[in-house]
Amino acid sequence: MKLSLTVNETAHELEVAPNALLVEIIRGDLGLTGTHVGCDTSQCGACTVEMDGRAVKSCTVLAGQAQDARVTTIEGLGAPGNLHPMQTAFQAHHALQCGFCTPGMIISAIDLVKRADGRLDEAAVREGLAGNLCRCTGYHNIVEAVLAAAGQM
Amino acid sequence: MSDQGIGQRVKRREDVRFITGKGRYTDDINLPGQAYAVFVRSPHPRARIKTIDASAARKAPGVVGVFTGKDLAADGIGALPCGWLVKSKDGSDMKVPPRPPLAIETVNFVGEPYAVVIAETLGQARAAAALVETDFEELEPVVSLAEATAGPQIHEGIEANRCYDWELGDQAAVDAAFAKAAHVTKLEFANNRLIPNAIEPRAAVATYSAPTEEFTLYTTSQNPHLERLILAAFVNLAPEHKLRVISPDVGGGFGSKIFVYPEETAAAWAARRTNRPVKWTADRSEAFLSDAHGRDHLTTAELALDAAGTFLAMRVRTRANLGAYLSTFASSVPTYLYGTLLAGQYRTPAIHVEVEAVFTNTAPVDAYRGAGRPEATYVVERLVETAARETGVDPAELRRRNFIQPDQFPYETPVALVYDTGDYQASLEKALKQIDYAGFPARRKVSEAAGKRRGLGFSCYIEACGLAPSQLAIQLGAGVGLYESGEVRVNPTGSVTVFTGSHSHGQGHETTFAQIVSDKLGVPFESVEVVHGDTGRLEFGLGTYGSRSVAVGGSALIKASDKIIAKGKRIAAHMLESAPDDVDFDEGVFAVRKTNKSLTFGEVAFAAYVPANFPEDLEPGLSEKSFYDPKNFTFPAGCHIAEVEVDPETGVVVLVRFVAVDDFGEVINPMIVEGQVHGGIAQGVGQALLEHGIYDESGQLVTGSFMDYCMPRADDLPSFEVDTTVTPCTHNPLGVKGCGEAGAIGAPAAVMNAVTDALRVKDLAMPASPERVWRALQAA
Ligand code: FES
Ligand code: FES
Secondary structure, three states, rough: EEEEEOOOOEEEEEEEOOOHHHHHHHHHOOOOOOOOOOOOOOOOOOOEEOOOOOEEEHHEEEEHHHHEEEEEEEHHOOOOOOHHOOOOOHHHOOOOOOOOOHHHHHHHHEEEEEEEEOOHHHHHHHHHHOOOOOOOOOHHHHHHHHHHHHHHE | OOOOOOOOOOOOOOOOOHHHOOEHHHOOOOOOOOOOOOOOOOOOHHHHHEEOHHHHHHHHEEEEEEEEEEHHOOOOOOOOOOOOOEEEEOOOOOOOOOOOOOOOOOOOOOOOOHHHHHEEEHHHHHHHHHHOOEEEEOOOOOOOOOOOOHHHOOOOHHHEEEEEEEEEEEEHHHHHHHHHOEEEEEEEEEEEEOOOOOOOOOOOEEEEEEOOOOEEEEEEOHHHHHHHHHHEEEEOOHHHEEEEOOEEOOOOOOOOOOOOHHHHHHHHHHHHHHHHOOEEEEEEEHHHHHOEEEOOEEEEEEEOOOOOOEEEEEEEEEEEOOOOOOOHHHHHHHOOOOOHHHHOOEEEOOOEEEHHHHHHOOOOOOOOOOOOOOHHHHHHHHHHHHHHHOOOOHHHHHHHHHEEEEOOOEEEEEEEEEEEEOHHHHHHHHHHHOOHHHHHHHHHHHHHHHOEEEEEEEEEEEEOOOOOOOOHHHHHOEOOOOOOEEEEEEEEOOOEEEEEEOOOOOHHHHHHHHHHHHHHHOOOHHHHHEEOOEEEOOOOOOOOOOOOOOHOOOOOHHHHHHHHHHHHHHHHHHOOOOHHHEEEEEEEEEEOOOOOOEEHHHHHHHHOOOOOOOOOOOOOOEEEEEEEEOOOEEOOEEEEEEEEEOOOOOOEEEEEEEEEEEOEEEEOOOHHHHHHHHHHHHHHHHHHHHOOEOOOOOOOOOOOOOOOOOOOOHHHHHOOOOEEEEOOOOOOOOOOOOOOOHHHHHHHHHHHHHHHHHHHOOOOOOOOOHHHHHHHHHOO
16 A cells, blocks of 8 residues: 655655554664564553654554654654753663663653643653563663653653 | 763763664664564474474465474584583483474474574565474473473483482581571472563574675674574584674663574574575564573572571572573573572571472573572572561561671682672661661551551572683583673774673663773773674673673773783883883873873874884784683672552552662762662562463463563552662772672562561462462461
8 A cells, every 4th residue: 555654754655565564664664773663462662653743652553544644753853962851861860771662762751741741740650651661770760761851841 | 080980970872872763773684685584383382293394385475495493404503502511419410402493303392493484574474484284293291390300201311301400518517407406497489480571572684695604693692702602613503703693782681682592593594595684583472482581490498597596507499490491501590500699698507409400391491680599589588587587586687697797708608609798787787777677667557557568578688790710610510611801902093992792782881891991091981982792893702691791891801901001101111211110000191200201192002003113022003802700709799678568458569669778899880780770670579579471281371472471560660779888899800799680689589578578478479469469368
């Protein structure tokens, strides 16, 4: 099928299989390998991207559902010298170790902060990030980073 | 001192690529013309392969080839070896069943690969794999660890499925001490099977160049040189100099990526066979089935005390599950990394441990974060806490009475280790203060008033890291040395490229090691680059496991830097017309003592490469290597305290607080060290409260996805309170001990001591799930 979508402000017209997953399109067709795959049961959140203003697990989105969508992946968030406050906070608070969960975690965290409307505490961050697995950090520093970034967004 | 030197909270430079999506993990690598591998795996825990009919699969669209174990064997590919030979009590060698990368005659666990399909696309490979028709003769599996020795014989010639029956310590002395004990505490428990689950699944991309006969294998390895060594020397894939193994960014390992697995072996072989680059990435279901699992012990343990609460002796009997085959270091985990740690932090004078290691029709079990030491700590600290309760002594006080004292180091334990240094009471007192131990009864009352139960538990753990002097390890059966290599290459402009045989898969070596070398050589942090993870760029290395990287790998860099400084002094002395012995080196400047003559590090480096005015007896260049072989283990230790609240209505355990006070010796980057502790605690709490790898009676893995295997999530955990005490390691140049595993080692016992305290029960099996807790409360 033909798929038109905008990823990181760039419009794409692609020929994809109808059963292709958004994550496969992002990683494969578009070569944006910052979005990761950590499971096959939509439980880990490593594949999280922003689609039409919401964080979604891109392993659960079929190509057809992404028709005309605006998608932001970790690569579209900010580059060195021009980082998103959440990216900066993750580094400043040592909220990543191996980095594999990080892109999905950052996108989910931004979504959480946006949705919280200024009312975030530790418990809300922990609950809000429960869909993203991290095996390295024990979440302690991730929670710190999100709360710190929330004040700057 | 520079603000980016040793001891500073330097932000990690590797983060820049990870937070912008520019990491380069194995699955991110795509080679022109690559084909995809999908493995055909056994649905049975134990079966004879009668016939494999791949004709339909071979004809399927896009299929490049379908290969079985016989094809690999016919091409001379050998079995995957186990790298540590353990001997039984009677002196006989452990029994080693052959483990061909793809099963040939029998399959012995669900998920064992026995064929591989290579196709143009991943989808085509998957579709074709489903067409492989295999006729199995199902055999009765051995699943229960408790009954493993009585079950059918899994491997030819291995009686009672027993790999070895090992012992350590003085049995007669232990028996004598128990005979005169005033009190004996006895516990029987399991150490639950865990599935490591690094969030990046294992993967491999292999390519072969026929004209040069060279392989390049990108793979998710914690130790690429070891991978190369094993594939060359034992598996016979290629001569070592024709095999380049690259371990790019790796998304966590926790032990599970130390080992050489069937999949990358077969993928690399298939690249030669098909003359195509071949890519394989595990999906999570495959990871659950085929990554080496951890722990899985059954133990009976006893502690003998005199009337004053002094420990007299300890007796431990453990049956350890090895799974169906011996994974790369499986045999060492329940023996040299377990039995040797049973003295803990205490003066227990006599200890005897017996370990019977057995095969079952389950996935291989090998090192997982802590490897043997969490199991040992669980034995010691559950016994001590239970003894305190039984004898009515405060658990902190009972520990104080039995700690090895600071003036007793070096301290030789009855289980073959010599601890170099420590101050166990210092960690305990600091942790007590942090948790407000005195305030606990009041907190308990508050919980009880709300209808809850509250409990507090200790774990005063010790671990042996940075293993170990090579000669000793090899005497004890290790197949490799345990040194580490480091190279410091000073570039003509004075910047420095550091090569380390350690491997970072989250630990932050690119930052920590740059801090070490920048501090030592007085060059700016930004001018030091760290290279690791590529056999084509580094001479040799043994990789990262057992919290060894800074203690062993960092020490190698100190030694290499010392050589750089020594050569630099000779160059500077020549240029400044003085004697090398009169040249001091400090903060990046070579200066002739008692003169104002000096040269910067950069000037000396330039002179080394543009030797216009250079000592005749020196070679040009400024690049030095070192292989650092540790003189002993390092012995990180500490005190962890968990406080839990239990809802008796639901059985739900909430970890309210967790305090960790650890002695890691000197610390290079406190920020990174704290992060390591946090992550370890989360895994330890996971073992205690959530995680359990379960096979049902028929041998199927019932916890084969994140839906059934309960991983710790952000809302399962509190923020942690971590602190340190410092007794520097006495035998390495940095005074460091290692911090990577402490959390996973200390936490399970602390949490279970807290849970049993809350429930007022003697013991409860891990994980303390709501159901188990609720049942225990009903029974009490
Ligand atoms: S890959 Fe795990 S949730 Fe999408
Ligand atoms: S940083 Fe490794 S999984 Fe989160």
